[in-house]
Amino acid sequence: MPLPITRDESSKPKRKIPDxxxxxxxxxxxxxxxxxxxxxxxxxxxxxxxxxxxxxxVLITYLLRVTFRAFDEKKYxxxxxxIGSHIDRNNNFSNDIAIFDKxxxxxxxxxxxYTDVPPKLVIEIDTEADTSELTGFGYVYKKSKKLLDFGxxxxxxxxxxxxxxxxxxxxxxxxxxEWNTDIELMPGHTFNIARYLDEEGIVxx
Numbered sequence: 001m002p003l004p005i006t007r008d009e010s011s012k013p014k015r016k017i018p019d020x021x022x023x024x025x026x027x028x029x030x031x032x033x034x035x036x037x038x039x040x041x042x043x044x045x046x047x048x049x050x051x052x053x054x055x056x057x058v059l060i061t062y063l064l065r066v067t068f069r070a071f072d073e074k075k076y077x078x079x080x081x082x083i084g085s086h087i088d089r090n091n092n093f094s095n096d097i098a099i100f101d102k103x104x105x106x107x108x109x110x111x112x113x114y115t116d117v118p119p120k121l122v123i124e125i126d127t128e129a130d131t132s133e134l135t136g137f138g139y140v141y142k143k144s145k146k147l148l149d150f151g152x153x154x155x156x157x158x159x160x161x162x163x164x165x166x167x168x169x170x171x172x173x174x175x176x177x178e179w180n181t182d183i184e185l186m187p188g189h190t191f192n193i194a195r196y197l198d199e200e201g202i203v204x205x
Contacts, residue, residue: 020046026142028090034127055160055204056125060096062196063123067097070189076120077105084114087150093143097123118151121186125158144168156183158193160204165193 021036038044060080067078082094098119105117144155148170155168158179165183167175177183180194197204
């Protein structure tokens with residue numbers, strides 16, 4: 001009796017994912033926007049998954065105000081809007097807020113491409129990345145380690161779900177704090193997420 005013909009499911013060609021759904025590239029592999037599968041199955045649009053929440057927007061605005069007070073605009077670029085950072089040929093990242101020394105990001109390096117020099121400080125609020133192939137912390141760890149190795153002096157990562165702030169510096173233990181504590185942005189300048197939200201009457205559930 002002839003054996004039934006079976007199809008090797010692993011040999012099926014994988015569905016091509018459009019490049020516009022790529023959020024970052026890490027170790028040469030694409031990391032897609034969180035929710036990209038909903039775009040593929042047409043239950044959401046690209047705009048639905050690319051925009052940040054109102055809470056993220058409020059926090060970014062607050063941190064930008066603190067940052068502009070702390071850094072001399074004649075000496076530093078304070079950049080936002082998912083500023084792209086080209087680490088090397090296999091790693092391209094996005095940052096919510098990045099502060100560059102103008103002696104590093106000089107006028108001739110400001111162009112239509114990703115920056116290819118390290119910021120002095122990076123601030124991240126949650127992530128827009130799909131981390132299903134990595135744990136959430138695994139993604140944060142790998143991205144942060146690569147940024148620090150690139151030359152970033154300080155990373156501040158705010159996580160809304162856990163209401164924590166992680167401060168990372170090269171050669172030092174990373175510090176995870178509740179966001180109701182004063183966090184040093186730079187010497188003499190601090191911020192406090194919980195206090196600001198309370199002043200604005202914003203409740204995070």
